[in-house]
Amino acid sequence: MYVPPHFEVSNSEVLNHLIARHPLGVLITQSESGLNANHIPFELEASDSTHGILRAHVARNNPVWQLSANGDEVLVVFQAEDAYISPNWYPSKHETHQQVPTWNYRVVHAYGKITIHDDEKYARALVGRLTKKHEANQPKPWKMSDAPRDYMDMMVKSIVGIEIEITRIIGKFKLSQNRENRDRLNAGQVLVEQGNEVLGKAMLDVVPPR
Numbered sequence: 001m002y003v004p005p006h007f008e009v010s011n012s013e014v015l016n017h018l019i020a021r022h023p024l025g026v027l028i029t030q031s032e033s034g035l036n037a038n039h040i041p042f043e044l045e046a047s048d049s050t051h052g053i054l055r056a057h058v059a060r061n062n063p064v065w066q067l068s069a070n071g072d073e074v075l076v077v078f079q080a081e082d083a084y085i086s087p088n089w090y091p092s093k094h095e096t097h098q099q100v101p102t103w104n105y106r107v108v109h110a111y112g113k114i115t116i117h118d119d120e121k122y123a124r125a126l127v128g129r130l131t132k133k134h135e136a137n138q139p140k141p142w143k144m145s146d147a148p149r150d151y152m153d154m155m156v157k158s159i160v161g162i163e164i165e166i167t168r169i170i171g172k173f174k175l176s177q178n179r180e181n182r183d184r185l186n187a188g189q190v191l192v193e194q195g196n197e198v199l200g201k202a203m204l205d206v207v208p209p210r
Helices: 012-021 120-134 149-157 181-194 197-204
Strands: 024-031 034-041 043-045 053-059 073-085 102-117 159-174
Touching (some): 012 159, 024 053, 034 053, 120 149, 120 159, 149 159
Antiparallel strands (some): 024 034, 053 159, 073 102, 102 159
8 A cells, every 4th residue: 555654644543443443344365366355344352562453254155264374464454434525625726726636535454364263162252242342332232142042053153253463554544634734624624514524523633744
């Protein structure tokens, strides 16, 4: 990923927060059959001493777990909000007319080594944790025990666990940091007014370089 210095984010807390808020990642692997991309919700285990661990599961019928050998390098891409930025939103455009459209976004690329867990106990525990997390805000959270045991056993046997030890992680937050402050602030405010509050406020919160 091309990352100009003014868009680069390396703070682990910031990157982990984005992953936690946007856990659906794109797992990119490569094998003899070529490149493969799978969209999978991940669990992140953060660490103070390492980059952390990503865990997920895939359908047993998905060949990715058979095409990936333990220790293979993989890439997982996480993306937050994104938006088109019109040059008309830049005050400087109306003075010089020297602006062009762009697209702002926040992404995290996590590189790591994959391990396959064809293990029912591993898969069951992972599904339990993911369910508990994502059901937490429901009026009546669904639990695995809500389903008949034989049905749940069958469903757990139909998935395979994967684990990725993150070896390198980088974030690219393209928030108009390369524009004049007045242009960034006005564009951010327009996004807020249009309903894209998260990305707009992220642009407004950028700390100008000294």
